[in-house]
Amino acid sequence: MQKLDSASKPDQKPPRARGRPRAFDRTEALDRATRLFWENGYEATSIADLTGAMGVGAPSLYAAFGSKEALYEEALRHYADTNQHFVWDGYFAAPTARAAVRALLMDSAAALTGCVADMPRGCMVALSNVGGDGHDDLRELVRGARAITLDRLKDRFARAVAAGEIPASADLHALARFVQTIQTGMSILARDGAGREELKAVAALAIAGWDARLAGDGAQD
Amino acid sequence: MQKLDSASKPDQKPPRARGRPRAFDRTEALDRATRLFWENGYEATSIADLTGAMGVGAPSLYAAFGSKEALYEEALRHYADTNQHFVWDGYFAAPTARAAVRALLMDSAAALTGCVADMPRGCMVALSNVGGDGHDDLRELVRGARAITLDRLKDRFARAVAAGEIPASADLHALARFVQTIQTGMSILARDGAGREELKAVAALAIAGWDARLAGDGAQD
DNA sequence: TCCTTTATGTAACGTTCGATACATAATTAG
DNA sequence: CTAATTATGTATCGAACGTTACATAAAGGA
Numbered sequence: 001m002q003k004l005d006s007a008s009k010p011d012q013k014p015p016r017a018r019g020r021p022r023a024f025d026r027t028e029a030l031d032r033a034t035r036l037f038w039e040n041g042y043e044a045t046s047i048a049d050l051t052g053a054m055g056v057g058a059p060s061l062y063a064a065f066g067s068k069e070a071l072y073e074e075a076l077r078h079y080a081d082t083n084q085h086f087v088w089d090g091y092f093a094a095p096t097a098r099a100a101v102r103a104l105l106m107d108s109a110a111a112l113t114g115c116v117a118d119m120p121r122g123c124m125v126a127l128s129n130v131g132g133d134g135h136d137d138l139r140e141l142v143r144g145a146r147a148i149t150l151d152r153l154k155d156r157f158a159r160a161v162a163a164g165e166i167p168a169s170a171d172l173h174a175l176a177r178f179v180q181t182i183q184t185g186m187s188i189l190a191r192d193g194a195g196r197e198e199l200k201a202v203a204a205l206a207i208a209g210w211d212a213r214l215a216g217d218g219a220q221d
Numbered sequence: 222m223q224k225l226d227s228a229s230k231p232d233q234k235p236p237r238a239r240g241r242p243r244a245f246d247r248t249e250a251l252d253r254a255t256r257l258f259w260e261n262g263y264e265a266t267s268i269a270d271l272t273g274a275m276g277v278g279a280p281s282l283y284a285a286f287g288s289k290e291a292l293y294e295e296a297l298r299h300y301a302d303t304n305q306h307f308v309w310d311g312y313f314a315a316p317t318a319r320a321a322v323r324a325l326l327m328d329s330a331a332a333l334t335g336c337v338a339d340m341p342r343g344c345m346v347a348l349s350n351v352g353g354d355g356h357d358d359l360r361e362l363v364r365g366a367r368a369i370t371l372d373r374l375k376d377r378f379a380r381a382v383a384a385g386e387i388p389a390s391a392d393l394h395a396l397a398r399f400v401q402t403i404q405t406g407m408s409i410l411a412r413d414g415a416g417r418e419e420l421k422a423v424a425a426l427a428i429a430g431w432d433a434r435l436a437g438d439g440a441q442d
Numbered sequence: 443t444c445c446t447t448t449a450t451g452t453a454a455c456g457t458t459c460g461a462t463a464c465a466t467a468a469t470t471a472g
Numbered sequence: 473c474t475a476a477t478t479a480t481g482t483a484t485c486g487a488a489c490g491t492t493a494c495a496t497a498a499a500g501g502a
Binding site for chain 1: 446447448449450451452
Binding site for chain 1: 488489490491492493497498499500501
């Protein structure tokens with residue numbers, strides 16, 4: 001669609017568009033939309049809400065983003081781009097799988113309770129249900145986004161097995177599901193008002209479960 | 222249709238109401254409505270959806286239930302009445318707090334993945350967000366319903382401390398939040414397709430965390 | 443300059459939303 | 473029987489929904 005400036009040199013400057021320039025900052029508008037969807041979900045956020053918060057007329061919104069569904073998709077991507085690092089940077093920097101899980105859950109406890117001022121509580125991805133009727137494509141999109149956590153955990157655990165940190169007998173899938181359950185559940189608790197210290201205590205208990213299962217091994221329950 | 226041999230003895234039957242009798246079974250209609258709300262949530266379920274599934278005209282629906290909000294409230298209560306026992310019976314019957322938690326999580330793993338045929342996945346209470354705009358009363362109602370779990374857990378743990386099962390030094394609130402987080406998170410995973418055995422493995426890991434924290438005690442992390 | 447292109451603001455589109463007026467049917471009370 | 477009462481079906485209400493036509497404004501290309 002874009003990037004086909006065949007003629008001149010591949011300048012790094014965005015050459016001014018042709019027609020009337022848009023009067024609003026597209027990224028900032030997207031940011032406002034993201035926050036609304038994050039707080040209220042897809043169904044409960046109307047176009048009127050969006051245009052109001054974005055400071056943009058409806059035709060401009062549609063010209064810039066296509067449709068409500070397309071805007072939601074972009075908002076979801078924007079959310080991931082701008083908020084992922086709060087939760088995943090420590091995870092990817094950690095030297096061991098245990099430290100990675102600990103970082104993920106502790107950083108999640110912080111981020112989900114508003115690590116920066118006036119951030120909505122809970123994870124936009126975890127909390128979007130995107131109602132069951134129409135919008136099957138959005139539902140799949142969100143499910144896919146939620147599945148990424150599981151994949152990352154399983155990948156990391158597999159490497160930990162290769163590195164000898166985790167015994168080969170461990171059920172990596174179950175461990176990943178466990179961590180995913182904790183992180184997901186924390187979003188709903190955060191939305192309901194649970195505080196940061198409460199969620200950190202939950203994370204600490206999850207780590208205790210991790211240790212118990214991986215130290216004791218085969219502690220059949 | 223049903224048992225209307227009026228001629229015979231004057232039973233202590235509920236005396237027939239005065240006007241034209243309603244042509245549908247109120248409880249069954251409520252059951253259908255509950256299922257719809259459970260599957261799709263409040264916002265994504267329209268009156269047309271409801272009247273269709275309940276086999277009732279809109280005026281009858283409003284005459285019987287008042288409004289969409291009132292119907293949702295009643296559906297939520299109906300859901301609790303008819304489904305609570307799947308998850309809480311074992312909990313209340315358990316002799317120890319540990320056994321109670323184990324029963325709660327294991328039974329939740331079963332119930333949330335459809336312990337009876339064709340039951341929606343996940344807990345209706347945990348999964349309702351009830352969008353942020355209007356409907357503040359419903360949001361509070363659902364939050365209150367979610368808070369019940371925490372109260373029950375803390376009550377049970379307090380009794381376990383009194384009975385000497387749990388050391389008095391334990392952080393009962395954190396333990397309760399931990400269990401609540403697991404159970405809540407399992408609902409979203411179940412809705413996304415996680416299987417019963419996966420969730421039972423998660424429950425087992427949570428119990429391992431419980432044991433680790435309560436056996437080792439003060440295992441500061 | 444004029445022409446094309448793109449964005450904006452107003453105003454409205456058709457649809458669906460939750461909720462009802464109204465006439466009619468079905469039942470009890472007297 | 474008649475009167476009162478309640479439920480149902482049709483048809484529709486005003487409002488809000490997501491979306492777009494249209495005329496106008498602001499930019500670059502000729």
